[in-house]
Amino acid sequence: MNITKLVKTIENLKLPEICELIxxxxxxxxxHTLEDSPRTSKPTDQTQQLYLIECSSNxxxxxxxxxxxxxxxxxxxxKKTDKLPQLxxxxxxxxxxxxxxxxxxTIGAITQIKTL
Incomplete structure (x- = not known):
């Protein structure tokens, strides 16, 4: 398979499929993604919050x-999905x-991380 065909195939994937591929x-x-890299490790004493911004289509x-x-x-x-964004x-x-x-x-939801 050449690169052009591969790119066209990936373009037709849905977000959850792309996440799974990655x-x-x-x-x-x-x-290792940049976030997992030892050079960019996050400080462990910082509190972080994960918010659900949007549910998946299902x-x-x-x-x-x-x-x-x-x-x-x-x-x-x-209840966490009824009023968004939700911590x-x-x-x-x-x-x-x-x-x-x-x-x-992976299931198509949109999230956001906030650091306190």
Whole structure:
């Protein structure tokens, strides 16, 4: 497959598919994003907040994912999707925050990290 065909194929992917492609390429080729690089490691004493800005096109999938990630009840997860933007988690653990962000973005949700 030549590069032009590959680019055209990627252009037709949906955001969750692109996120999954990136994750698989990072894992397969041991690629570290700039955020994971030791040279740009985040200070561990800074509190960061993850906000859900927009649900995926399938709101039910967003609710299920929040329920699973945060270990909360279905009703509580639904409430987090009713009025956006919504604070999802506040932590000093950047890796945990980034993992949750990736899980939400993989299903098509839009998130934002704010540093306090």
């Amino acid at each position: 994750t698989q390429l990072e894992n397969k080729y041991n690629i 709101k039910i999938q967003t609710i299920k994912t929040l329920k699973e990630i945060l270990n909360i009840g279905l009703l509580e997860a639904k 999802i988690i506040e932590t000093t653990n950047y890796k945990e925050l980034n993992k949750i962000k990736t899980q939400l973005e």
